[in-house]
Amino acid sequence: MKNKAFFGCFAIALLFWACDQYPYEQGKILYTNFCENCHMADGTGLKGLIPPLAGADFLKNSPEGVPCIIRGGYKGEMTVNGVVYDTEMAGIAKLSDFEITNIINYVHTSWGNDFPIVHLKQVQEWLKPCENVIKPF
Amino acid sequence: MKGLVYSGFLVMLFFACQTNFEPQTLPILGNRDVGPNGDTIYHKIRDFSFINQDSQVVNNASFAGKAYVADFFFIACPTICPKTSKQMLRIHDRFKTEPNLLLLAHSVAPKYDTVAALNRYARNLGVESSKWHFVTGEQAKIYDIAGDYFSIAQEDPSAPGGFDHSGRLILVDKNRQVRSFCNGTDPADVDRFMKDIEKLLNEK
Numbered sequence: 001m002k003n004k005a006f007f008g009c010f011a012i013a014l015l016f017w018a019c020d021q022y023p024y025e026q027g028k029i030l031y032t033n034f035c036e037n038c039h040m041a042d043g044t045g046l047k048g049l050i051p052p053l054a055g056a057d058f059l060k061n062s063p064e065g066v067p068c069i070i071r072g073g074y075k076g077e078m079t080v081n082g083v084v085y086d087t088e089m090a091g092i093a094k095l096s097d098f099e100i101t102n103i104i105n106y107v108h109t110s111w112g113n114d115f116p117i118v119h120l121k122q123v124q125e126w127l128k129p130c131e132n133v134i135k136p137f
Numbered sequence: 138m139k140g141l142v143y144s145g146f147l148v149m150l151f152f153a154c155q156t157n158f159e160p161q162t163l164p165i166l167g168n169r170d171v172g173p174n175g176d177t178i179y180h181k182i183r184d185f186s187f188i189n190q191d192s193q194v195v196n197n198a199s200f201a202g203k204a205y206v207a208d209f210f211f212i213a214c215p216t217i218c219p220k221t222s223k224q225m226l227r228i229h230d231r232f233k234t235e236p237n238l239l240l241l242a243h244s245v246a247p248k249y250d251t252v253a254a255l256n257r258y259a260r261n262l263g264v265e266s267s268k269w270h271f272v273t274g275e276q277a278k279i280y281d282i283a284g285d286y287f288s289i290a291q292e293d294p295s296a297p298g299g300f301d302h303s304g305r306l307i308l309v310d311k312n313r314q315v316r317s318f319c320n321g322t323d324p325a326d327v328d329r330f331m332k333d334i335e336k337l338l339n340e341k
Contacts, residue, residue: 038219046219047226048261087261090215 027106030099034092035107043111049087051080054111063104063115067123068130070100093133097124163308163316163337167287182285182313187243187272190255195241195270197313204310204337205239208321209283209290209302211246212258216297217304221321224306226262229269231331237311237338240269245280245290245302247273287318306330310337 022028032041035053039045043054053059058080059066073091077084095103101123108115167180186196206228210218225240232238244250250258255271272279276292283290286307293301308317308330316337319330 037216040220040223046223046262048263049222049258050219088213 024102024106024109026099027102027104028110030095030103031106034095035103038089043107043113048083049085051078051083051085053107054113056080056113059108059113060115063118064126066104067097067100067126068133070095070103071127072130072133091133097127100127161336162340163333166315166317179314180285182309182315183282185278185282187274187279188252189266189270189272190252190259191266192252193266195272199270200239200241200309200311202311203237203239204308204316204334205241206334207241207243207286207307207309208305209243209245209279209286209288211244211298211300211302212250212254213246214298214300217322221304221306222262224321224324224327225269226264227324227327228306228331228334229264232334233268235338238334242269242271243279243283243290244271244273245276245283245300246292246298247276247279285315287315308334308337310340 038050039053043052045052051058058078069089069091071091071093074089077086079085098120101118101120104118104123107113108117165179169180170178172178182197184197186194189195206225208221208225210221212218222242225242229240244255250271250273252273255273259266259269259271280290283302286305286309288303288305288307290300290302292299304321305318306321306327307315310316317330317333319326319333321327
């Protein structure tokens with residue numbers, strides 16, 4: 001009985017600790033490896049050339065377009081916060097649906113961004129238009 | 138008596154720590170040679186002539202009497218270039234009204250980075266050729282001059298984007314001598330570098 005109580009307390013303590021952990025650690029690492037060179041560590045992009053992600057209205061207004069941009073890239077004009085950008089972005093076809101979801105959630109919760117969390121199922125739905133992008137594995 | 142000597146020593150030690158060891162002028166970097174008259178010959182940026190984003194010739198004379206910050210990049214670069222361009226832009230904004238400092242970005246992919254492409258790049262950044270030259274030219278000449286700036290530029294099909302280059306920003310004085318450099322992807326190192334620029338501009 002005593003043991004049970006002890007383990008109960010321990011489990012609760014563990015839960016608290018777990019809640020302290022940042023949930024999008026993988027998204028952060030992937031962002032650093034695949035996105036940061038252009039969009040910058042602070043999500044500010046590069047003036048006139050690379051759109052920001054921090055405070056970007058595009059993420060808020062068109063989240064459904066984002067997964068396919070990450071996977072397949074983007075070519076042509078894009079307006080973010082009233083500024084027109086026209087630099088081609090290369091896609092990262094090797095990222096899994098799950099990894100794309102984690103990157104989006106990292107971006108949605110960083111640098112003051114407070115955009116809704118996206119779920120894997122939703123992201124997979126949004127990825128349907130770019131199903132033809134060939135994954136290397 | 139002994140006590141006096143010791144305390145004198147301690148006082149000296151104290152002052153030793155107060156001394157500012159930071160040199161007041163920036164060193165002249167690079168290999169040195171001894172000339173025929175025994176004078177020192179310093180490393181210098183060679184003669185060059187490239188074309189900028191407004192189709193104007195940019196050569197040594199374009200920087201006569203001025204200091205400049207040089208770097209190497211290419212437009213379609215998927216790796217460090219946006220970061221170095223961002224730091225160059227920081228330097229540009231900070232010294233915008235300083236007439237004695239210019240910026241010079243060399244494309245290491247001149248066959249793709251045409252005058253029109255460089256013009257568009259500069260326009261998007263919101264900068265003018267009167268302050269910041271983006272130059273293209275003969276590829277071999279650009280790769281050769283990179284060595285003068287202690288930088289590397291080369292075509293390498295295995296590198297991301299097809300070209301390899303260092304992300305260094307290099308400070309050159311009005312005598313074409315290299316005085317300081319920094320890692321153009323590291324904002325903290327660029328902070329230090331901007332202090333060096335100020336120091337150089339304050340030189341007589």
